[in-house]
Structure formats: structure tokens, C-alpha cells
Amino acid sequence: MQAKITVTETWLRKHRHLYDGATRHPFIRSIRDGNIDISSFKTWLGQDYIFVRAFVPFVASVLTKAYKGSDDGNGDVEVILGGVAALHDEISWFKKEAFKWGVQLSSIVPQKANQEYCRFLESLISPDVEYTVAAVAFWAIETIYQESFAHCLEDDSKTPPELKETCQRWGNESFGEYCNSLRNIVDRQLEKASNDVITKAEATLLRVLEHEVDFWNMSHGRT
Numbered sequence: 001m002q003a004k005i006t007v008t009e010t011w012l013r014k015h016r017h018l019y020d021g022a023t024r025h026p027f028i029r030s031i032r033d034g035n036i037d038i039s040s041f042k043t044w045l046g047q048d049y050i051f052v053r054a055f056v057p058f059v060a061s062v063l064t065k066a067y068k069g070s071d072d073g074n075g076d077v078e079v080i081l082g083g084v085a086a087l088h089d090e091i092s093w094f095k096k097e098a099f100k101w102g103v104q105l106s107s108i109v110p111q112k113a114n115q116e117y118c119r120f121l122e123s124l125i126s127p128d129v130e131y132t133v134a135a136v137a138f139w140a141i142e143t144i145y146q147e148s149f150a151h152c153l154e155d156d157s158k159t160p161p162e163l164k165e166t167c168q169r170w171g172n173e174s175f176g177e178y179c180n181s182l183r184n185i186v187d188r189q190l191e192k193a194s195n196d197v198i199t200k201a202e203a204t205l206l207r208v209l210e211h212e213v214d215f216w217n218m219s220h221g222r223t
């Protein structure tokens with residue numbers, strides 16, 4: 001018997017080009033090839049700290065929707081709670097890393113692409129946005145980082161040693177498993193979703209991919 005193709009699989013095939021654009025961006029390639037400009041890395045670090053702070057209330061809203069919205073015999077809440085816990089650790093890591101690189105977090109001004117991404121996250125917090133739609137955004141946001149940074153840790157990569165820890169944060173295997181759990185959650189929801197919700201969820205995925213590309217562009221100094 002042939003395994004059923006999931007909705008996320010269909011989407012990733014259909015939007016492969018845009019997806020690869022987000023996970024194989026020149027910024028990521030420059031880390032992987034070892035020719036990253038450190039000032040770009042510092043820009044990314046400071047801007048991503050701001051993003052992650054805005055990401056917390058978004059993830060909390062997904063948690064709330066999981067609790068309210070699903071017949072949660074599947075443990076969605078626990079998976080998402082794990083994500084919240086990881087973010088707590090991540091914020092401490094950003095502070096430590098910023099200190100190491102001499103990046104003053106208190107004086108970072110969010111750039112346009114970051115502001116727009118954070119505004120998009122805020123729009124998804126609304127109770128009018130279905131659990132399925134918000135969960136798709138959450139899965140995509142985490143997975144793009146996972147795939148991007150895992151790419152920098154492959155055997156033939158020339159990632160500078162001082163950036164390896166950063167790549168490990170998102171590129172490690174257990175973060176990969178967590179992303180897989182999110183994907184399973186999303187596919188289970190999509191399986192029972194109305195066409196209207198599926199359409200909205202796919203459009204949301206595309207928005208995430210675009211925002212991620214813009215975010216890398218910003219870090220790379222291309223805006």
C-alpha cells in the first residue's frame with residue numbers, strides 16, 4: 001500500500017523554489033562557505049533577538065488555540081509548551097551571544113523587514129485566526145531555521161568555528177525532531193480542515209517564506 005501524501009508534502013513540492021530560497025539563502029550560504037561578513041552576522045543577531053521577543057506571545061497564542069481548539073488527545077499542547085520553554089533558553093542565549101560579539105541589544109532598532117515580520121506575527125495572534133492556520137505559520141517559522149542552520153553543519157561545510165554554536169542551536173537533531181512533531185500536528189489538523197482553512201493556511205505559509213527571505217536579505221545588508 002502506498003503511503004498517503006500529506007498536505008505539507010504537497011505544499012513543499014509545489015513551493016519548492018520559494019522554500020529553497022528561504023533555507024538556502026545567500027546569507028546562510030555565506031556561513032556555510034565560511035566567507036560570512038561578521039558585521040552581517042551581528043546585524044542578524046541583534047535583529048533576531050527582537051524577532052524572538054515578538055515570537056513569544058505568538059507561540060503563546062498558538063498554545064492557547066491548541067488547548068481550546070483541538071480535542072487534544074494528541075499532546076499538541078505539550079509539544080508547543082516545549083517550544084515555549086526552548087524560547088526561554090533562547091532569549092538567555094541571545095543575551096550571552098550579544099555580549100560575546102559586543103552587540104548592544106538595548107540599542108537595537110528593528111529594521112523594516114523585521115517590523116513587518118513582527119506585525120505579521122501579531123496579526124496571527126488574533127482569535128479570528130484558526131488554530132490550523134497559526135500552527136502552519138509556527139511550523140514553517142521553526143522549520144526554516146532548522147533546515148537553514150542544519151545545512152551549515154553538514155560534513156562538507158566550512159562554517160567558521162565561532163559560528164558553530166549558533167548553527168547548533170537550530171540545526172541540531174532534537175530541534176529537527178521537534179519540527180517534525182510540529183509538522184505532524186499541522187498535517188493532522190489539515191486532514192480535517194475545511195477547504196477555506198486549507199486555502200488560508202497555504203497562503204500563510206507563503207507569507208512566512210517571503211518574510212523569512214526578507215529577514216535574511218536584511219541581515220545580509222541587501223535592503
Ligand SMILES: Cc1ncc(CO)c(N)n1
Binds near residue numbers: 048142145212
Ligand atoms: C526570523 C526568524 N525565523 C525563525 C526563527 C526560529 O525560531 C527565528 N529565531 N527567527
